[in-house]
Amino acid sequence: MNFKIIEYLIGLIDDWKTLKGFLVISLIFIIISIWILSDTFNSTILLLIIILFIIWIFLWLFFSRIFIIGNNNKKIIAIAISIDPEVKRNFKRIITRVYNYLSEENLSNDIKFILIPNDLITNIFKANKYLIENKLDLILWGNGFYGNLNNEKVYQFKIQYTLKINEYIKDNFEFLLNDISKILFNRAWNVKEANELDEIITVSDNLFEVCLYIIGIYFISDDKSEQAIKLFNNLKIFIIKGNADNLLKSARLEKIDKMLAEAYFVTGLNAHLIGEMEKSRDALLKIPDLVINKIPIYITLARTYYFLGDLKQAKYFTDEIRLLDKNHSVVFLNNAFFSILNKNYKKVRYWYEEFRKLHQIKDLDLYSVIEFLENEFNKNKSEFAYIYGLAIVNGFIDIIIMKRELKKFITKAKKNRNYRTLIESANNILKEL
Numbered sequence: 001m002n003f004k005i006i007e008y009l010i011g012l013i014d015d016w017k018t019l020k021g022f023l024v025i026s027l028i029f030i031i032i033s034i035w036i037l038s039d040t041f042n043s044t045i046l047l048l049i050i051i052l053f054i055i056w057i058f059l060w061l062f063f064s065r066i067f068i069i070g071n072n073n074k075k076i077i078a079i080a081i082s083i084d085p086e087v088k089r090n091f092k093r094i095i096t097r098v099y100n101y102l103s104e105e106n107l108s109n110d111i112k113f114i115l116i117p118n119d120l121i122t123n124i125f126k127a128n129k130y131l132i133e134n135k136l137d138l139i140l141w142g143n144g145f146y147g148n149l150n151n152e153k154v155y156q157f158k159i160q161y162t163l164k165i166n167e168y169i170k171d172n173f174e175f176l177l178n179d180i181s182k183i184l185f186n187r188a189w190n191v192k193e194a195n196e197l198d199e200i201i202t203v204s205d206n207l208f209e210v211c212l213y214i215i216g217i218y219f220i221s222d223d224k225s226e227q228a229i230k231l232f233n234n235l236k237i238f239i240i241k242g243n244a245d246n247l248l249k250s251a252r253l254e255k256i257d258k259m260l261a262e263a264y265f266v267t268g269l270n271a272h273l274i275g276e277m278e279k280s281r282d283a284l285l286k287i288p289d290l291v292i293n294k295i296p297i298y299i300t301l302a303r304t305y306y307f308l309g310d311l312k313q314a315k316y317f318t319d320e321i322r323l324l325d326k327n328h329s330v331v332f333l334n335n336a337f338f339s340i341l342n343k344n345y346k347k348v349r350y351w352y353e354e355f356r357k358l359h360q361i362k363d364l365d366l367y368s369v370i371e372f373l374e375n376e377f378n379k380n381k382s383e384f385a386y387i388y389g390l391a392i393v394n395g396f397i398d399i400i401i402m403k404r405e406l407k408k409f410i411t412k413a414k415k416n417r418n419y420r421t422l423i424e425s426a427n428n429i430l431k432e433l
Contacts, residue, residue, distance in 0.1 A: 029053060098211045105234065107219075107227050111137075127162035138162070138218045140211060209235065209252070216259060225266035232260045257288040265297060272304055280304045295321055296363050299330050303372075311341075329361050333369060333393070337376075340385045345418060348385055349425050352392045361396065369393050384413040388422050391429075399433060406430055 033049045095113070102108035121127045121141040131139055139162045212235050219228035239252050268283035281304050287297055298317045305313035318334040325331070336351035370393055377386035391405030406426045413419035 029056065094208055094211070097208055105230065107231060124162065131162050137222065140214060209239065220259065220263050220266060223266070225263040225270065228263040229260065229267065232256050232263065254290065257290055261287045261291045269300055272300055277304050277307045281308065295324055295328060299363060302334060327358070329355060329358055329364050336389060340383065340389065343418070345385060345422050349421050352389065353425070356392060356395065366393055366396055384409055384419060385422060387412065388426060391426070403430065403433060
């Protein structure tokens with residue numbers, strides 16, 4: 001028999017968890033069974049063969065991960081790599097290294113790694129289908145090769161990922177998620193082929209980095225931004241100590257800083273939403289300077305500093321927004337609010353009128369502004385300018401509510417001469433509507 005065929009069959013048996021491996025082993029089992037029974041037929045032996053075959057099928061179904069039963073509420077990271085036998089052992093060592101690293105850093109408490117046969121995931125469509133059907137969180141998949149390149153023996157990996165995206169993250173940070181595919185296929189992150197056998201260590205380090213990087217992205221998408229921060233900061237140290245040239249290191253570190261910016265922002269925003277203002281401030285101030293759109297960061301910092309009682313810093317970050325975009329809605333809304341605090345109602349009118357001229361609201365949830373003004377009014381029921389502000393902001397959402405709030409403001413403020421300019425403005429707006 002041709003040795004190539006024998007090698008191929010051995011390779012399939014070695015990959016017994018794959019569908020091809022299952023079919024080859026089953027065929028061999030059936031052939032041996034027929035040979036035994038043809039020599040001497042025995043009903044007891046036949047029953048034993050059937051039982052063994054059924055056991056084999058159940059074992060294969062369980063270990064092949066064709067379907068996954070229960071995960072004890074742990075987040076599952078599945079690994080499916082189609083790989084040459086020459087490189088398989090090394091790849092498994094790298095994945096073990098990744099898992100051990102996460103365990104040592106206490107980052108693996110609620111995640112579980114599983115290996116699934118490579119023939120289940122051969123393209124992005126199968127990866128998405130398998131992810132959804134088995135309720136997985138992340139699949140690392142791709143190919144590994146060992147062969148000749150320019151007359152030299154080389155190792156080469158090409159890793160891809162399929163990730164279940166948290167809808168909140170997807171809606172609010174899509175610009176960064178869209179950049180992930182570019183990051184993975186950028187030469188700074190592709191695993192390089194080794195031109196000599198001893199250079200497999202370099203390849204291992206590169207693949208180790210890629211796996212950790214993707215898992216860091218998964219942490220962010222699963223709202224585990226603090227774990228992502230720890231992982232990315234450690235990964236930066238790992239890269240700095242590595243043997244790559246300075247240009248390559250710089251490219252890798254820039255990619256990590258982008259995701260650190262994302263993770264710090266999510267941490268700061270989440271802390272802000274639950275009232276942990278000091279934690280929010282500390283996280284937001286650690287965001288690297290390379291972030292292109294700093295306005296969402298400054299918006300959250302301005303609010304955070306206000307709640308910390310530091311009005312000076314709240315105004316400072318509002319001014320920073322104005323330097324980036326003088327017509328941004330937050331510039332008008334924050335300055336209107338500061339003018340209410342100062343009881344400068346002419347300025348209140350000015351800033352809210354500027355706000356009304358806008359045709360588009362960027363980087364801002366108006367419902368959060370409405371909630372903020374309502375809370376401030378509840379803290380100071382005698383300050384009717386908050387009602388005026390609520391009317392103006394509601395005007396972008398519901399004209400009926402705007403009319404109601406304007407009338408309410410006029411009724412409450414009409415006896416106070418300090419509000420004359422705002423009452424005049426409210427009457428003018430009602431005439432327009």
